[in-house]
Amino acid sequence: MKKIDRRFFLKAMGVTAATLAVGTSKTIASDPAQEVGDLPELKGILFDATKCKGCHGCEYDCAWEHGLTEPDVIDEDEHRKTDHTRRTVVNKYNTSKGKVFVKTQCMNCNDPACGTACLTEAMYKTKDGSVIWREDKCMGCRYCMVSCPFEMPKFEYHSTNPKIQKCDMCYHLQQQGEMPACAYNCPNEALYFGTRRELILEANKRIAENPDLYYPHIYGEHEAGGSSWMYISPVPFEELGFNTKIQNKSYPALTKGFISSIAPVDILLPATLLGIYEATKKPKSGTHEKEELS
Amino acid sequence: MNKAAPQPLYLDNRENNTFRFILNELKPKGKIFTPFNIISIPVIITGLIIMYIRFTQGIGSVTNLSQEVPWGLWIGFDVVTGVAFAGGAYVLVFMVYILNLEKYRPIVRVTVLNGFLAYLFYSAALLLDLGRPLNIINVIIGNNFGVSSVLFLVGWHFLLYMLALLLEFSPAIAEWLNARKAHKFLSGLTLAAVIFGITLSVLHQSGIGALFLMAKDKIHPLWYNSYMPLMFVVSSVFGGISMVILEGSISSKVFEYQLDKDHHKQHDSILHGLSKICAVGMFVYFFMQILVFVHQQNMPYLFSPMGYWFMLELLGFVLLPMLMFFQSYRTHNIGMIKVASVLTLLGIVLNRMNISIIAFQYDAAMRYVPTWQEFIVTFTIIFIEIWVLRWIITRMPVLRKSPDWAKSNH
Numbered sequence: 001m002k003k004i005d006r007r008f009f010l011k012a013m014g015v016t017a018a019t020l021a022v023g024t025s026k027t028i029a030s031d032p033a034q035e036v037g038d039l040p041e042l043k044g045i046l047f048d049a050t051k052c053k054g055c056h057g058c059e060y061d062c063a064w065e066h067g068l069t070e071p072d073v074i075d076e077d078e079h080r081k082t083d084h085t086r087r088t089v090v091n092k093y094n095t096s097k098g099k100v101f102v103k104t105q106c107m108n109c110n111d112p113a114c115g116t117a118c119l120t121e122a123m124y125k126t127k128d129g130s131v132i133w134r135e136d137k138c139m140g141c142r143y144c145m146v147s148c149p150f151e152m153p154k155f156e157y158h159s160t161n162p163k164i165q166k167c168d169m170c171y172h173l174q175q176q177g178e179m180p181a182c183a184y185n186c187p188n189e190a191l192y193f194g195t196r197r198e199l200i201l202e203a204n205k206r207i208a209e210n211p212d213l214y215y216p217h218i219y220g221e222h223e224a225g226g227s228s229w230m231y232i233s234p235v236p237f238e239e240l241g242f243n244t245k246i247q248n249k250s251y252p253a254l255t256k257g258f259i260s261s262i263a264p265v266d267i268l269l270p271a272t273l274l275g276i277y278e279a280t281k282k283p284k285s286g287t288h289e290k291e292e293l294s
Numbered sequence: 295m296n297k298a299a300p301q302p303l304y305l306d307n308r309e310n311n312t313f314r315f316i317l318n319e320l321k322p323k324g325k326i327f328t329p330f331n332i333i334s335i336p337v338i339i340t341g342l343i344i345m346y347i348r349f350t351q352g353i354g355s356v357t358n359l360s361q362e363v364p365w366g367l368w369i370g371f372d373v374v375t376g377v378a379f380a381g382g383a384y385v386l387v388f389m390v391y392i393l394n395l396e397k398y399r400p401i402v403r404v405t406v407l408n409g410f411l412a413y414l415f416y417s418a419a420l421l422l423d424l425g426r427p428l429n430i431i432n433v434i435i436g437n438n439f440g441v442s443s444v445l446f447l448v449g450w451h452f453l454l455y456m457l458a459l460l461l462e463f464s465p466a467i468a469e470w471l472n473a474r475k476a477h478k479f480l481s482g483l484t485l486a487a488v489i490f491g492i493t494l495s496v497l498h499q500s501g502i503g504a505l506f507l508m509a510k511d512k513i514h515p516l517w518y519n520s521y522m523p524l525m526f527v528v529s530s531v532f533g534g535i536s537m538v539i540l541e542g543s544i545s546s547k548v549f550e551y552q553l554d555k556d557h558h559k560q561h562d563s564i565l566h567g568l569s570k571i572c573a574v575g576m577f578v579y580f581f582m583q584i585l586v587f588v589h590q591q592n593m594p595y596l597f598s599p600m601g602y603w604f605m606l607e608l609l610g611f612v613l614l615p616m617l618m619f620f621q622s623y624r625t626h627n628i629g630m631i632k633v634a635s636v637l638t639l640l641g642i643v644l645n646r647m648n649i650s651i652i653a654f655q656y657d658a659a660m661r662y663v664p665t666w667q668e669f670i671v672t673f674t675i676i677f678i679e680i681w682v683l684r685w686i687i688t689r690m691p692v693l694r695k696s697p698d699w700a701k702s703n704h
Contacts, residue, residue, distance in 0.1 A: 083361055113508045119446035120429065121438040137438050140425020142364035143445045147508035154361050155425065157354025162425040245511045255444050258504040258523055262447055262497060269493040273392055277485070280394045 042110065042129035044228035045169065045183050045191055046199040047103050050213055052190035054092055054101035058182035062088045065170060065181040079241060084154045084165045095235040102240045105167035106152035107220060108228035113251035114144035114153055129228040130171040133164045149224055149246055169228060196228065203232050225250025312471060319689050334677040341674025344667045345422060353425060356667040362655050363662035370650035372419035372672055374502055376412055378642050381534025383409025383459060384495035391488040398564055403466055403692050404545065405538050410459035415679040444504045451498035458491035469700045470690040477700055499530040506649055514653035516595050516604040519586045532575035533642040535568050536635035543632055552693040562628050569631045573619035580612050600656060607648065611641025
């Protein structure tokens, strides 16, 4: 009786497990749209270098929106970098196809290195796509700056309560259903705000419709695992001062192996050490040692 | 200072009034105007002033840190290098408490004390470098756990390891206070503290290497590799042991009056054993470096200024001291062991500074050079640490033998 019971039980278990396994795989396979729909729709901005006229208007809008000092564009040929006083800059590059203007700011990566680096989750990737910095959590260790491949988080070194300055695609405006200040105000429509999916479609469309005008690559589609900011340009991106050493895999992937080995080591090493201790323990070591010492 | 004789009198007093005893112990013993004091006191005072400026005018007012190089001397030397130097504590407790190598027991306490103080003061250096130090509480109270962060792991393992070290050292404090019951209890905890201490050490030593894994494009390919965590652990073994050799040689001269007569012979035999560990550890490390070098096809980088710098580090400060350790082990040359340990330590400094500062952002237009203030603060931290170390060694049974009542608890 008992045996049959057990066999029946096991059989039932097996059938249930098989049903569950087949069932789940079926739902995924039968409805690919469902799978995509489950992913959060990340927002992003597409920068079209063929449309930017270099008016620097977005620099002013950004500074105004975030309460930063007004930008001073003195030398057009100087390649400026963002810093703690400016979250974005537009620089002019003399390329094989004449002068091209490029806007630089934090890329708001899909899987940001800064977010993984941050030990207090002050750097945080929101569901909308923005990588935000949260003042009440940050302890100012600057590990985000060490990790970021684009070197975008900027630190206020001369403040006693320093902040990290970087583009967060105007997260506070997006919360109210508005567009980021730069994209809203751009007079030349060089900045196009939308979901990442829309942006990639739009970028591919522009490249396909004008193959002579564009260099066939979307910078930010795959770089560093993809980012919310993406670029299309008339020339190869190394001519525009872009870091082309960036890997296509996300940067946090580099530490995943290490992170996942921590728990096994934390559990297995003490046990091993205890084993070695027991194995090497001398019988009556206490009395032996006493004799030696006295 | 050089009087160990009135010890028995003390013992009687302390039982009557612990508070008065501690008050009495707080008073300085020995001469004030020693060469070390004359150098260290002005440095410490200057350093404290610089720290005050740092907290009132921001980190940028005293350092040369920039947006490109966010970690400088305070992290690169005080923390990254210092932790490797303090690695001797976990290696030695492994040898003595886990492998039961009784020969090394006489130096275990001083090494653990050194390790504990090193960690304590490097955490202080870390706090100086934090822009918003009060928020460090977020990491501890779990306001937000960034569990995928390597730094989070390093921070927690660091903190817990300090506790483990304190537990490992606590019997000495109990002996000093003549607290017999506490001594028995604390001695019982030693093995647990040792086992967890070693585990925590292995993970945070490697974690410090793993900190730089995401800086793949910033560190020169001769130094960057995915095995950095492993390299950091292995180099912390011989780096830590070299520190034990050097520090033991210095303290056995400075605190000679604390040691008994057969110490010297014993100490030479200990150094001899340690030199072998260093030699083998360095061989493993050197082999790993060569393996990575070949595997990553780094040959094209070798004949450039950075390549020569790399060769100097690897040949001059790893291979050479390794051969010296092997040779001194065969010929029983204690002097050579000491020279080799100094070279090894310099090699560790070079390696850690290269990864965190020199080969970091190696192609940046503006190179980072520390300000004199950063150096002074670094020295201040080291000097205060030595002051505290000296204070403890002159009072507690660290180098000298434990009181007779304490021996049965071991």
